[in-house]
Amino acid sequence: TLIQVAVYGKGGIGKSTVSANVSYLLAETGQKVLQIGCDPKHDSTRLLLEGREQTTVLDYIRRTPPYDRRLEDVVLSGVKGVQCVEAGGPEPGIGCAGRGILSTFETLKNLGIDDMGFDVKLYDVLGDVVCGGFAVPLRNEYADGVYLVTSGEFMSVYAANNILKGIRNFDKGIPRVAGIILNQRGMENESDIVERFAEAVRLPIVARIPRSGLFAKAESAGRTLAELYPDSDAAKEFEKIAAHIMSIKDDRAELLESRPLNDAQME
Amino acid sequence: TLIQVAVYGKGGIGKSTVSANVSYLLAETGQKVLQIGCDPKHDSTRLLLEGREQTTVLDYIRRTPPYDRRLEDVVLSGVKGVQCVEAGGPEPGIGCAGRGILSTFETLKNLGIDDMGFDVKLYDVLGDVVCGGFAVPLRNEYADGVYLVTSGEFMSVYAANNILKGIRNFDKGIPRVAGIILNQRGMENESDIVERFAEAVRLPIVARIPRSGLFAKAESAGRTLAELYPDSDAAKEFEKIAAHIMSIKDDRAELLESRPLNDAQME
Numbered sequence A, B: 001t002l003i004q005v006a007v008y009g010k011g012g013i014g015k016s017t018v019s020a021n022v023s024y025l026l027a028e029t030g031q032k033v034l035q036i037g038c039d040p041k042h043d044s045t046r047l048l049l050e051g052r053e054q055t056t057v058l059d060y061i062r063r064t065p066p067y068d069r070r071l072e073d074v075v076l077s078g079v080k081g082v083q084c085v086e087a088g089g090p091e092p093g094i095g096c097a098g099r100g101i102l103s104t105f106e107t108l109k110n111l112g113i114d115d116m117g118f119d120v121k122l123y124d125v126l127g128d129v130v131c132g133g134f135a136v137p138l139r140n141e142y143a144d145g146v147y148l149v150t151s152g153e154f155m156s157v158y159a160a161n162n163i164l165k166g167i168r169n170f171d172k173g174i175p176r177v178a179g180i181i182l183n184q185r186g187m188e189n190e191s192d193i194v195e196r197f198a199e200a201v202r203l204p205i206v207a208r209i210p211r212s213g214l215f216a217k218a219e220s221a222g223r224t225l226a227e228l229y230p231d232s233d234a235a236k237e238f239e240k241i242a243a244h245i246m247s248i249k250d251d252r253a254e255l256l257e258s259r260p261l262n263d264a265q266m267e
């Protein structure tokens, strides 16, 4: 079976950090993983590529005629065999910012991505606006389950709630929300704030990643924290997410309905 | 003469705080000011409305037939006579997130906004994606000058650079950038980071707003910091921005070209 999950959240909240670490851990247990970066910032898979540069699909198709396109030019094999793709985005001010995502999905399909036999596909998606290409991974044929990454900061909780609205408006009826990932900024009352939100929207907090200096260290080394510091508290939290994805795959964990708060409830 | 300025920056960076405070100060010196919130979060003018709720233009036109629409229903008069408008945005996942902005500009024009004789129009615009409606204020007939609000955090500097790309791609040739507003997060080396960026893109830092607990206090009182704490350091920085806008209006300060950094330079 294939499980497809999307990681959404406000820009800078830690989506790529979460995605790369979770992909690493899943691959370490033998899963065949594909991670697709769906943020115009195109830095989702950096920590899995051992310093190699990745060509975005959007740039690639711009300069490569259809007959010359090959899957291996845009799907790079990273540590532990995680397969990495970056959608890229158009130049700011020129067309829809999410355009790279739609082009990427079409291109990968045409070049035969599904023959690669993945166990897990992970989409790392910008969540500041839920529209255009950024809403595409929410379609039924893509994300089976959606994780929301947030901190205690109002801006990120507001964005998470917005993403829930997008999920509810996009594909009604089928429960698609996997849960909330608290990535701690290290502020006062952070846990309380996110727990109150999680309770109000009736979603589980799947992991509570501590704010840690190890992230910067791993980043300087161009590696994931899970690879360099497997015994750290942060790594243990990423393992919870990896385990949760596996339990969704095996139907042991449930996906939930999206119940966003209205403006008044957001207080 | 009329001067139109746009305040762009990453979500949560302080655009609305800057906008409301600057509008207040300009109005206090006798300028007739219009502030238009162009963020789906629709909270730009909250601190100028003394607790009153503002109907967004998008919501208003959805439920009001064209013949019944009146300017005073969407343009609210705030403290010191600042005229306030909120564009609003569509439901997430349904259409272009910036749709409220285009609808707002058309509606205001049709209802006669230009007969109100403004000295300053200030657009407070979401800058996480520079596309669709969010790019509209960059058009020549709108913003004469654009301010970029940033902190020392990489995410906000990256967003500022992206906005510069949007400006360059959108209306080539005419210098449109007013400058950078440093809104301090209170992190290490913040000033250095933003100064190096400002130098690299050859833009002035127009103001350096300190991180201050007075913002939360003013916010709890539902007022701008400039109104409640006019002698504070933060208020003095907002005065610099107000003065800078006036000097652009009087042609004493220059507008600059947009020279964004490429990926490599962004280091």
Ligand SMILES: Nc1ncnc2c1ncn2[C@@H]1O[C@H](COP(=O)(O)OP(=O)(O)O)[C@@H](O)[C@H]1O
Pocket: A009, A010, A011, A012, A013, A014, A015, A016, A017, A018, A183, A184, A209, A210, A211, A212, A213, A215, A216, A219
């Ligand atoms: N828990 C954490 N503690 C410390 N730093 C973190 C943590 N999570 C993420 N970071 C750092 O925050 C920055 C932004 O994270 P990133 O994953 O790139 O965000 P996004 O993909 O959501 O834009 C990165 O430099 C990352 O190393």
Ligand SMILES: Nc1ncnc2c1ncn2[C@@H]1O[C@H](COP(=O)(O)OP(=O)(O)O)[C@@H](O)[C@H]1O
Pocket: B009, B010, B011, B012, B013, B014, B015, B016, B017, B018, B183, B184, B209, B210, B211, B212, B213, B215, B216, B219
């Ligand atoms: N210099 C500052 N010091 C402390 N808090 C600030 C400062 N600037 C902004 N804030 C706070 O940060 C939050 C986000 O600011 P806001 O203006 O709403 O951001 P934006 O409009 O860019 O989304 C607000 O609660 C505001 O009071």
Ligand code: SF4
Pocket: A095, A096, A097, A098, A129, A130, A131, A132, A133, A134, B095, B096, B097, B098, B129, B130, B131, B132, B133, B134
């Ligand atoms: S749909 Fe969204 S991403 Fe596309 S142009 Fe509109 S705001 Fe930008």
Ligand SMILES: [Mg+2]
Pocket: A015, A016, A017, A039, A041, A043, A044, A124
């Ligand atoms: Mg990212």
Ligand SMILES: [Mg+2]
Pocket: B015, B016, B017, B039, B041, B043, B044, B124
């Ligand atoms: Mg705002």
